[in-house]
Amino acid sequence: MKRLLVANRGEIAVRIIRAARDLGISTVAVHSTADEAAPHVRLADAAVEIGPPQASKSYLAVDAILAAARSSGADAVHPGYGFLAERATFAAAVADAGLCFVGPDADVIERMGDKVRARKVAAAAGVPTVPGTPSGVDDVAAAVTAAAEIGYPVMLKAAAGGGGRGIRVVDDEAGLRSAFPAASHEAASAFGDGRMYLERFVRCARHVEVQVLGDGSDVVHLYERECSLQRRRQKMVEEATAPGIDPGVREAMTAAAVRLAREVGYTSAGTAEFLVDDETHEFFFIEMNTRIQVEHPTTELVTGYDLVAEQLRIAAGEPLRLRQDEITARGCALEFRVVAEDPSRDFLPSPGNVDRVVLPAGPWVRVDTWLEPGGTVSPFYDSLLAKVVVWGEDRETAIRRSRRAIAEFAVEGVPTTAGLFAEILDEPWFGAGEFHTGTLEQWLADRKEGS
Amino acid sequence: MAHHEIVSPIPGVFYRRPDPDSDPFASEGQRVGAEDTVCLVEVMKSFHQVPAGAAGTVIEFLVENEDVVDAGQAVAVIEAG
Known part of the structure; x- marks a missing residue:
């Protein structure tokens, strides 16, 4: 690694440029037109303008950033945090351009960025996740059995729902028996699906x-x-x-x-x-x-x-x-x-x-x-x-x-x-x-x- | 009929839709109420709804979606009434 392009702005771009300098690696800043006079632009050995102020047209513009890397002779790209840092497609595009991406491989970003897949990785590694039902349950008896395994307090949420609608917290089996039918009925009328997810509720x-x-x-x-x-x-x-x-x-x-x-x-x-x-x-x-x-x-x-x-x-x-x-x-x-x-x-x-x-x-x-x-x-x-x-x-x-x-x-x-x-x-x-x-x-x- | 200018209260990026997959808040020729949101302005990653400010018919938008706007800049014109 001889020349690092920092695909970010603000304090983290400054932070990364400093680390690179400490290691004797030369640096390339990228910036929007709004950041022409920004400190990260001044601190870097070279700077390339990549677009107008809107992030979607500059700091998120993958093609413009890769073009800046090519034109400035960079051999590595650090994404910082935010912007493109956790986009697997960006990590892949950097690697495909023959550059070194400072971060995990694209497939690891993709795997760990997806909640369901990350939960599977956790299970394989023996790492506990919040206990809950893997799919919805549709009657009280099944809910009571599941809750006994999950441990109270338990949170009920509509399997088909989203956005926190109809969420109920119950402290024990009696509470679950009384809350489940109403919650399930509500979910059925709101989403056409009365099945409920049960998940451990962590109060504090x-x-x-x-x-x-x-x-x-x-x-x-x-x-x-x-x-x-x-x-x-x-x-x-x-x-x-x-x-x-x-x-x-x-x-x-x-x-x-x-x-x-x-x-x-x-x-x-x-x-x-x-x-x-x-x-x-x-x-x-x-x-x-x-x-x-x-x-x-x-x-x-x-x-x-x-x-x-x-x-x-x-x-x-x-x-x-x-x-x-x-x-x-x-x-x-x-x-x-x-x-x-x-x-x-x-x-x-x-x-x-x-x-x-x-x-x-x-x-x-x-x-x-x-x-x-x-x-x-x-x-x-x-x-x-x-x-x-x-x-x-x-x-x-x-x-x-x-x-x-x-x-x-x-x-x-x-x-x-x-x-x-x-x-x-x-x-x-x-x-x-x-x-x-x-x-x-x-x-x-x-x-x-x-x- | 009085013309009413809708002004962005803050600097930022102008959006006509609540999100990229939705319809615009309001279109030219459409009637809006004073409280109705006609656009969003994004400042420092937070989104502010801009209300029409007067009931009437939208005559025209003065800026394009995703354009940069200044505080106090007119973004649309309404024919009040």
Whole structure:
């Protein structure tokens, strides 16, 4: 690998260019007309314009990106996250063009990106998924038998339905016997099919994900990240490793992620997402993300490995350099995603011109960003401005240092979510690590009511 | 009959359909109510519905599907009434 084309923009393009430079690989940026003056364009050794501002006509335009790779003499393509990162057809097109794709093979992306097929891989690898009926059941007796095996509480949903319509949660057999007929009848009249799926309902769930690296023959894990603090499925705060996970669960879950990745001969960096039941401590595989993730720096800060550099080495054909028994996780790393949205106006996306910018720095504070004074927050792309990532020798130290770092952060010109993080850092439930996937939205709703 | 301009409140990408496989929200010559959505504007990956703002008949759209629009830019004209 001599010349890497980065098929992305924003902070992740900057991040990838830096990793390539650290390895002595020259870089090619691609950009839309809206990003002509963007930092990733300036940092790269060469830059190619690939289309107008709309992502569908630029960062998602496969032909334009491949043409840019050819004209600039690139021999490899890194997709970053989002855009084309998990499109199997893009990975295949890159390989067909005789270039090296930094990520897993197209068939692995396709297999793990399909929920039904990924569940099959999990079953083959002995990795637990959320227990449920494989197909719909059509009478109470069959439902009772299935529920006894699944375990209560159980969620009922129409086999033919979608979008959460008619979903019911029952706590025991009596509840199921009374709820099933009505639910089934409702489904029959709404969808013409009265069969119901039954699935274990996890009342208090944490979203925990395990980072893996594979070279096609060997796989290692780099521990886990806690990602439960989400608003509308957008993560706001992440951390490595996960609080509230005991050593037994950690060991079993990381081993499960490695088995899963081995099962498909995984190449590059990937993440196995799990739902962890906060009450029973059971964990269930949800899906695999076949890309580098936004929150990867937290793992880098606790393990000391550069995940993007490892991706590049693996893509260049080097065998995995990391040995499982040499990988340790030390201390705690927190990541805060600062976005250009206005919390006082229901998180209204707020593009505009950036005036003054002060980024936090100092010991064990890392900021991954594209932000600079005089820059423009474009309406055409996502609202992520900066990831403030803070390490501490323990969680308490990381939280104290995060208060300091967030207080230093200042942007003028566009509203941001930075102020919210200062509040979250002072919440007792955050300090105690006692939260689940519903906590942040509930907190935001209570906060709105209180103001 | 007064002409009413429908204006995009935000900058972004203009869409006439709720999704690529659906029919347009409104076509030229169609009657719409003041609250009816006539288009979407995508800003930072979030979609905002733009209402007609006045009841009447759609005379013309001033921008093409997937065109870039500015905040305050007129996107369609309605004959109110």
